[in-house]
Amino acid sequence: MTRPPVDPTVELRGITKRFPGTLANDAVDLTVHRGEIHALMGENGAGKSTLMSILYGMERADAGSIRIDGREVTFGDPSAAMAAGLGMVHQSFKLFDSLTVAENVVYAAEPRRFGLLDRAAARRRVRELAEEHGLAVDPDARVGDLPVGLRQRVEILKLLHRGARTLILDEPTAVLTPAEADALFAVLKSLAAQGRTVILVTHKLREVLEGSDKVTVLRDGRVVARLVTADTSADEIAAAMTGRAVDLDRVHAPGTPGDAVLEVTSLTTDAVHDVGLTVHAGEIVGIAGVAGNGQSELVEALAGLRPVTAGQVTLKGRDITHVSATERRAQGLAYVPEDRHAVGTAPAASVADNLAMGHHRTSLSAKGLLPPATVRTHAGRLIERFGIKAATPEVPASALSGGNLQKLLIGRELAHEAPLLLVEQPTRGVDIGAIQNIHDQIVAYRDAGHAVLLVSAELSEIRGLADRVLVMYEGRVTATYTKDEADEQALGLAMAGGAVAPTEAVD
Amino acid sequence: MTHTQIPRISGVLRSPITFSVLAGLVIGALFLVGTGADPFTAYGAVLTGSLGADGIGSTLSTGTSVLGMALALAIPLRAGLINLGGDGQMVLGGITAAVTGLYSPLPAPLTVALALLAGMAAGAAYAALAALCENSLGVPLLVSSLLLSYPAVSLASYLARYPLKEPGSSLPQTRAMPNGVALPAFGDSTVTIGLLLVVLAAATYWFTDKRTAFGYEIRMTGLNSRFAAYAGVERRGLTLKLMSVSGALAGLVGAIGVLSFPYRFVDGSLTAPGYTWTGLTAALLAAAAPLGTVVASFFFAVLAVGGLAMERTTEVPRELTQVLQAIVIVFLAARLRFPSGWFRRRSQATSQESPQEIGAA
Numbered sequence: 001m002t003r004p005p006v007d008p009t010v011e012l013r014g015i016t017k018r019f020p021g022t023l024a025n026d027a028v029d030l031t032v033h034r035g036e037i038h039a040l041m042g043e044n045g046a047g048k049s050t051l052m053s054i055l056y057g058m059e060r061a062d063a064g065s066i067r068i069d070g071r072e073v074t075f076g077d078p079s080a081a082m083a084a085g086l087g088m089v090h091q092s093f094k095l096f097d098s099l100t101v102a103e104n105v106v107y108a109a110e111p112r113r114f115g116l117l118d119r120a121a122a123r124r125r126v127r128e129l130a131e132e133h134g135l136a137v138d139p140d141a142r143v144g145d146l147p148v149g150l151r152q153r154v155e156i157l158k159l160l161h162r163g164a165r166t167l168i169l170d171e172p173t174a175v176l177t178p179a180e181a182d183a184l185f186a187v188l189k190s191l192a193a194q195g196r197t198v199i200l201v202t203h204k205l206r207e208v209l210e211g212s213d214k215v216t217v218l219r220d221g222r223v224v225a226r227l228v229t230a231d232t233s234a235d236e237i238a239a240a241m242t243g244r245a246v247d248l249d250r251v252h253a254p255g256t257p258g259d260a261v262l263e264v265t266s267l268t269t270d271a272v273h274d275v276g277l278t279v280h281a282g283e284i285v286g287i288a289g290v291a292g293n294g295q296s297e298l299v300e301a302l303a304g305l306r307p308v309t310a311g312q313v314t315l316k317g318r319d320i321t322h323v324s325a326t327e328r329r330a331q332g333l334a335y336v337p338e339d340r341h342a343v344g345t346a347p348a349a350s351v352a353d354n355l356a357m358g359h360h361r362t363s364l365s366a367k368g369l370l371p372p373a374t375v376r377t378h379a380g381r382l383i384e385r386f387g388i389k390a391a392t393p394e395v396p397a398s399a400l401s402g403g404n405l406q407k408l409l410i411g412r413e414l415a416h417e418a419p420l421l422l423v424e425q426p427t428r429g430v431d432i433g434a435i436q437n438i439h440d441q442i443v444a445y446r447d448a449g450h451a452v453l454l455v456s457a458e459l460s461e462i463r464g465l466a467d468r469v470l471v472m473y474e475g476r477v478t479a480t481y482t483k484d485e486a487d488e489q490a491l492g493l494a495m496a497g498g499a500v501a502p503t504e505a506v507d
Numbered sequence: 508m509t510h511t512q513i514p515r516i517s518g519v520l521r522s523p524i525t526f527s528v529l530a531g532l533v534i535g536a537l538f539l540v541g542t543g544a545d546p547f548t549a550y551g552a553v554l555t556g557s558l559g560a561d562g563i564g565s566t567l568s569t570g571t572s573v574l575g576m577a578l579a580l581a582i583p584l585r586a587g588l589i590n591l592g593g594d595g596q597m598v599l600g601g602i603t604a605a606v607t608g609l610y611s612p613l614p615a616p617l618t619v620a621l622a623l624l625a626g627m628a629a630g631a632a633y634a635a636l637a638a639l640c641e642n643s644l645g646v647p648l649l650v651s652s653l654l655l656s657y658p659a660v661s662l663a664s665y666l667a668r669y670p671l672k673e674p675g676s677s678l679p680q681t682r683a684m685p686n687g688v689a690l691p692a693f694g695d696s697t698v699t700i701g702l703l704l705v706v707l708a709a710a711t712y713w714f715t716d717k718r719t720a721f722g723y724e725i726r727m728t729g730l731n732s733r734f735a736a737y738a739g740v741e742r743r744g745l746t747l748k749l750m751s752v753s754g755a756l757a758g759l760v761g762a763i764g765v766l767s768f769p770y771r772f773v774d775g776s777l778t779a780p781g782y783t784w785t786g787l788t789a790a791l792l793a794a795a796a797p798l799g800t801v802v803a804s805f806f807f808a809v810l811a812v813g814g815l816a817m818e819r820t821t822e823v824p825r826e827l828t829q830v831l832q833a834i835v836i837v838f839l840a841a842r843l844r845f846p847s848g849w850f851r852r853r854s855q856a857t858s859q860e861s862p863q864e865i866g867a868a
């Protein structure tokens with residue numbers, strides 16, 4: 001995958017950016033050549049997004065210079081960056097759900113006829129672009145109806161329509177299934193082969209190894225490694241990112257299950273049909289499945305946030321089927337929800353306040369009082385114990401990086417020492433160092449004799465952690481595997497709906 | 508000035524609140540210049556008229572009602588709930604206090620206490636009704652509280668005009684309270700211990716907000732209601748409690764109004780000064796934060812009383828102060844603030860805190 005060297009198309013020199021309390025970028029140099037897929041890697045908080053925001057004109061650097069195609073530039077805003085041939089796909093898409101694919105693609109750069117949007121031309125343009133780059137998508141489909149993988153294509157088509165020669169993608173595969181991710185890389189490779197340049201911000205090693213030409217690794221705002229993909233290894237990149245040797249596909253030793261803690265029989269609710277499962281003390285039960293197959297609804301029903309239509313849920317032998325969320329917590333349930341920002345935290349509240357939630361009526365409070373000093377001490381303890389990087393407990397949670405926010409959330413819930421932990425997508429969008437830390441915490445929690453129900457779309461996570469694996473497909477448990485049976489192939493097939501017949505779901 | 512105070516102060520200076528207030532004053536000054544008046548004289552008249560020896564009593568008694576209503580609106584607002592039924596709750600509190608005052612067989616001091624409690628209970632019950640409409644019928648609180656307000660105001664008006672009307676009077680008002688059924692006043696001013704009650708309410712709100720688990724739940728609900736619900740904060744119960752407290756405070760304002768000069772319920776006299784809206788403005792301006800609500804209430808009381816004085820001593824109509832109030836709100840709603848360069852660089856760190864406060868609105 002080596003190409004002849006050409007002049008650099010994007011050159012960042014000595015980029016420095018200081019936020020209050022953090023040096024987000026410290027004299028960063030980044031050189032990207034034309035036709036290259038360049039991976040920008042680093043742990044959460046390493047400064048990747050900041051660097052890309054500076055390049056794209058969304059933030060202003062304190063020092064340093066940017067050259068595009070050899071010319072020094074300063075972008076006041078993203079439209080200036082776009083005019084210079086840059087295009088960025090943000091982690092959360094910026095599309096209009098109610099408009100069609102074609103309308104979204106040409107938005108703000110519409111082909112016009114008599115001053116009006118020329119729909120036929122727009123549609124034609126989208127077809128051409130789609131065909132040229134292998135980005136098949138129906139120009140007339142409403143964006144709101146499309147799956148995530150296709151929406152991402154629309155974002156890319158949008159950039160191509162505006163003539164972007166350098167594409168920046170921030171964590172593009174975080175929301176994709178493995179198959180969709182493979183398709184994305186095929187597209188990126190063909191774009192690179194045509195001479196476009198791709199900067200890929202990611203923390204997923206597998207993709208970087210398979211799909212990139214060069215790798216630049218950031219740690220604590222500094223460049224710590226510049227690697228040629230063909231000459232490196234996952235271990236080397238991971239070591240550069242974390243600053244220590246990491247054992248990647250670690251499979252944790254199995255637990256020693258005790259009594260049943262959670263028993264679910266024939267549970268039915270929205271998008272969940274007749275699900276039965278048991279989780280024992282000292283056991284991690286994994287639920288694998290592509291997002292949207294009823295896992296979230298199942299967990300919400302277990303947590304008391306969604307009414308149960310039929311079936312029964314017992315916690316330590318007590319029926320909690322129709323009991324409130326508060327009562328469930330009191331009976332011994334902790335819950336790490338999938339959506340950190342909308343559900344798991346109040347981003348505008350301080351880190352300390354976020355860490356107090358759920359403890360504010362129990363360990364932190366006496367006679368209804370909640371002294372600020374107690375809240376602060378509690379926060380300090382959890383920040384230290386779980387290695388949460390926060391300038392002070394008073395900063396808003398929105399100032400934390402994704403991985404640190406997740407550590408906050410998991411730390412807060414583990415601190416309940418509840419007999420049952422429900423945990424959803426614990427490491428989505430979280431980088432290696434933090435992943436390992438989070439996995440270790442979950443395993444230690446199990447080994448302390450707690451029951452854990454883990455929902456994850458990451459196969460390696462399920463395989464590494466779970467003592468038993470259930471696969472959910474279209475709202476049902478379609479397969480059950482022991483730790484040894486749960487190989488990537490069997491799980492992948494079952495997740496795609498290919499499980500031959502549902503095996504006995506209730507053990 | 509210590510090291511950490513500098514960014515905090517510049518954060519305050521840069522906050523949308525400061526901007527709104529200053530913008531209001533500047534635009535008001537432009538109006539004044541446009542109409543040929545001298546803004547310094549006019550604003551000077553507002554200040555001397557409201558804070559001078561002649562005005563301060565009036566400012567404090569107006570401030571009692573404004574602060575009471577501001578607290579009534581701020582407390583639910585802290586959890587993201589808006590009570591638009593303040594008028595109805597206040598008037599019900601007033602008429603209930605009047606009935607209690609007129610017909611209670613107890614000695615006067617006990618009657619005063621009973622009338623205050625009855626007024627609060629009436630306001631609380633009526634606000635709770637609006638909460639129940641949301642909780643069990645799904646009518647949004649904004650709508651239920653506002654719509655319930657009108658019949659309450661009409662009922663009180665009917666009572667004051669017919670069954671309870673003072674015989675022989677041409678005014679729609681009840682008989683005066685019996686001798687001694689009145690809130691003790693400070694000296695010969697119009698300021699009563701009603702002011703102390705309202706300040707006590709503010710202190711309780713501050714304490715609850717800062718130092719109790721309940722106050723924490725209210726704040727978190729305001730910042731992200733799904734987060735609070737996820738951790739088991741029960742939304743309906745919270746709505747009911749906060750609305751009851753809110754209604755009780757509105758009822759208290761009504762009762763204080765009846766138990767101080769003119770010691771009777773006069774139809775329209777509680778609603779005409781617009782305490783509910785001024786209170787809502789103050790609560791919004793402070794993003795429902797306890798101390799801010801007190802400061803903003805005082806600010807609006809100064810404007811209201813000073814506006815009257817300004818009208819007397821200059822040619823400027825007192826409506827100017829209402830214009831000021833409106834401008835402040837419009838700017839605040841637009842969340843405008845001074846650019847960061849204006850008051851020293853690098854104040855982003857602390858200005859992070861103000862969106863959080865504002866977020867509750």
Ligand SMILES: Nc1ncnc2c1ncn2[C@@H]1O[C@H](COP(=O)(O)OP(=O)(O)O)[C@@H](O)[C@H]1O
Nearest residue numbers: 019022024043044045046047048049050399401
């Ligand atoms: N707007 C901001 N204000 C304050 N600190 C910030 C801001 N944006 C990022 N940071 C901090 O800068 C560092 C780098 O963040 P970021 O560039 O988002 O990292 P990455 O994308 O690699 O996870 C982190 O410590 C983060 O907390």
Ligand SMILES: [Mg+2]
Nearest residue numbers: 045048049050
């Ligand atoms: Mg990032």
